[in-house]
Amino acid sequence: MLTLTKLKELHDKAYCHGQTTRLRAADDMMFYHITQWDDSTLGESSLQYRGQFDVLRKAGRQIMADLRANPVQVNFVPKSESRDDGADILDGLYLTDDRANTSLEAYDNATGEAVVCGVGAWELYTRYATNRAGDNRQIIERRPIYEANNNCFWDPNAKRLDKSDAKYVSILNAYSPGGYDELVEELCRESGKPSKKKREDKECEDEDETPSSFASPEQSYTFPWMGSGNEIIYVVCFYHRRRIKDKVITLTDPLGQTVMYRESDLVDLMDELIDDGYVIESERGIERWEVRKYIASGEQILNGKMGKNGEREGEVIAGENIPVIPTYGERAFIEGEEHYEGITRLAKDPQRLRNFQLSYLADFVSRSPQPFPLFYPEQIEGFEFMYQRSGAENMYPYGLMNRLDAQGGQLPLGPVGVMPSPVAPQALMASIEISRQAVEDVANPGLPQDIADPDLSGKAVNALTNRLDQQSIVYQQNLKHAKRRDAEVYASMAVEVYDAPREVTLTSPDGTTKKVKIMEAVLDRETGQLVALNDLTNTEYDVYADIGPSYSSKKEQTIDQLSQMATSLAQIDPMMAKMLTLQTLTLINGVDMEPVRKYARKQLILAGIFEPETEEEEAMLQEAQSQQPPPDANMVLAQAEMEKAKAAQMNAQREAMKDQASAQNNAAKTQIDAFRAQTDRAAVQVDAQIAGADIQFKQARTAGQMMENVQRMVSPYRATVQPRQ
Known part of the structure; x- marks a missing residue:
């Protein structure tokens, strides 16, 4: 817990960090919304006419329209796959609160300031749903932080775009003396004015002495109402985030069911639970984040219970995150210091030049004399009164002049000449269009006139618009980071706010709503234990954000x-x-x-x-x-058409199968014919071989017969002839 001294010390560190950037952002806000002349650049101009020919405002409206036409869509995903019902409930709750008027105002104010000066912010908070006795239901709402560049001071060590690494943030709110007195009475139940004893101790005789104030926010040097003498008391809303040690205690009731509580939540409930028969089953030490909110003026902390040191201790809020969400325009860290800007910063010089040029031209035209005739004195002597006024101020239908001079000589008829009108510098006329183009190059205020052809098709216009809308992509991406952080903070708060049975309203993406009950206890027939339906507690969620059309x-x-x-x-x-x-x-x-x-x-x-x-x-x-x-006629007709289509499809399949079978038969027949031809050819070859063998046999038999005949003829002679001794 912080003391007032420590709180002031942290506030001073945040206040002193980034003063130059805040001063420039304040000047950008003044230049965009109030006046483009009251600054050091054109403040010493001698022009009698000072017009404001604003091209920048159109560019800002275009980017803001893009942000509203492409809202950020948030989706919760539970880290435990078995808790999808909790994610659906959280999606519906978030959309319900996201559509509230306070939320819409907070978003519009933050995005408008981010576009103009580079930074905006909004705050989440909880309040009781009703003021009825016994109704402890709370809801989560948002409220805008006006002029966040001047009134919202972050931990200098925080570097992330969504400031999720910040340990504290300080928000200033301005009060009049009467408003401050009412605030003190509301928070402390006592008057905000110093008591009589305190005034005597401080030798203060003024009944309306105001308390010391926190440092006032940065103000632009062009601030037109500076030094008005209004008494303003700045009260700080200070969020401090720190890691604390705690215990998770598991208790068992007489029926054997277990419940888990944090030790810090059991301070006032432990005796009652023990009397009801609950028994401590286990304890586990944990570390968790705690966020404490302080409301303080320069002299005291105004909220929370009184501590031992005589100062109030502030209040612990729901959730583990600082409930302040920043959104940026263009942002960068230069030499370790955060710098941010919107569309105004770079467009100021060409816009000043355009204002000066057109104002000079208007001043030139208003001061330049009109062409007037030149006469000799003798020509209009005695009729000078007719020529004292010119243009619409001359009420005479015609003018008179002398024909003769004093010596009787002829005088010229009509004026002898005309005084020429002054001519504007050519460089001025040429540079006027250049200055407008310079503003458009920086801010890109929408569809250029030279391509705004009414004959273009819808697709062509959409393509051109999509190409030109890329000017707002940086702001859309940064707003996506802000809405994702907003959803993370919302989920952390909802786990503690929606922790009891109640009926809530869920909103779907199409805008329809329905009523559901959360934390409703039912008996599980399988386990015989009570389980809670639509339970948001004891669950962590991942948050995803996407940019898209509404x-x-x-x-x-x-x-x-x-x-x-x-x-x-x-x-x-x-x-x-x-x-x-x-x-x-x-x-x-x-x-x-x-x-x-x-x-x-x-x-x-x-x-x-x-x-x-x-x-x-x-x-x-x-x-x-x-x-x-029975089905109606259209259904019967449709069914008949469907059956007809099925029949046609089956017929086509049958014909295809027939053709396929025919092709297969033809292929088999061809194979059989080829086999038959090959068999016939083999048979012919066998017959030829048989015929050849038969011929050879017959030839052999004939030769044998001839040899036998010869032997028969020679045999008688072999018998009569004796061999020689």
Whole structure:
């Protein structure tokens, strides 16, 4: 816990850090919103006419419109896969609070200041939902921090874009003496004016003496109401984050069910739990973050209970994060010091030049004499009164002049000449357009006039707009980081705020709302223990943020696509075209369209396209399934067309199979013919071989017969002839 002395010391460190950047940001705010002349650059100008020809404001509006047209969409993902129900509940709660008027005002103020001077911020806080006795329900809201560059001072050691590494932040709020007195009475239940004894001790005789104030915020040197003499008391709202040691105590009730509490939460409950039969089962030491909020003036801490040192101790708030969210324009660290700026910083010089040029031109025109005629004195002698005024101020229908001079000589008819009007410098006329272009080069205020052709197609205009809208991408990305940090802080606070059974309102992305009960205890039939449904406690979440068009823009695009698809499918698939038309009807908003949307949704549920979400829709679907009513004519026609298509498809498949079988048969026949030809060829070869063998046999037999005949003829002679002795 901090003392007032330590709190002032930390505040002074944050206040002294980055004074130059805050001073420039304050001057940017003044230049953009109040006046573009009251500064050191043009303050000494001798021009009698000082016009403000603002090109910068258009650029700022364009970027702010881009930020609103492309909102940041946040999604919670539980780190434990078994707690998806808690993430869905948290998504719905966040969207509900995100749409509140206080949240919208906080976002708009922060983004507007970030675009103009480079930094903005908002704050999350909790309050009781009602003032009824016994109603302890709390809700989370947001409030803007106006002029955050002057009134919000961060820990100098914090370097991250979302300041999640900051240990403290100091926020100044200005009060009049009467407002400060009411604040003290509200927080301390005592008057904010010094007591009589205190005044006597300080030798103070003034009943309305005001307390010492915190350092006033940086003010631009062009501040037009400086030195007005108003008495202002600055009260600081100081958030301090520190790591503390704590214990998690697990208790068991007489029925055997376990509950876990932090030791710091059991200070006033331990005796009651022990009397109810709870037994301590285990203890575990942990380290966690604690955020304490102090509200203090220069003389005392105003909130919290009184401590032992005679000073109030502040109050511990819900969550473990500092509930202040910054958003930046362009940001960088130069030589260890944070610098930020918006679109105003670089556009100031060309905007000043344009104001000076056009003001000089207007001053030149207003002071320059009109062309007037030149006469000899003798020509208008006696009629000078007719020529004393010129232009619209001359009330005479005509003028008179002398024909003769005093000696009777002829005088010239009409003026002898005309005094020429002064000519504006050519360089001035040329530089006027250059100065406008210089502002546009820095700020890019939207679609240039030279390409704003009304004959361009919608796609061409969208392409040009998307290309030119890249000017705002830096602001969109930084706002995405801010909304992601906002969701982290919200989740940390919601875990402690929504820790008891209650009914809450959840909002879906399409804007519809529903009531659900959280932390509702039911009996688990499998384990026999009580479990809490829609439980947000004891769970950590990862937060993701994306930039995209709003839900209404995406819905319009979806309606257009569905209409085009339904038209193109009307002749091809009437059933699908009808489904697309019903889907389109569920998305259309208008006067007395609710019955039509309900009818379309009912038909889509009965067709199985939509899943029932409510008990009424589930009962309707069960009743329809049990009755099984006859289909309507369109359904019968669609079914007939479907059966016809199936028959045609089966016929085509059968023909394809027939063709395939025929091709296979032809291939087999070809193979058989080839085999038969090969067999015949082999048979011919065998026959030829047999015939050759037969011929050889016959030849051998003939030769043998001839040899036998010769032998027979020679044999008689061999018998009569004797061999020689």
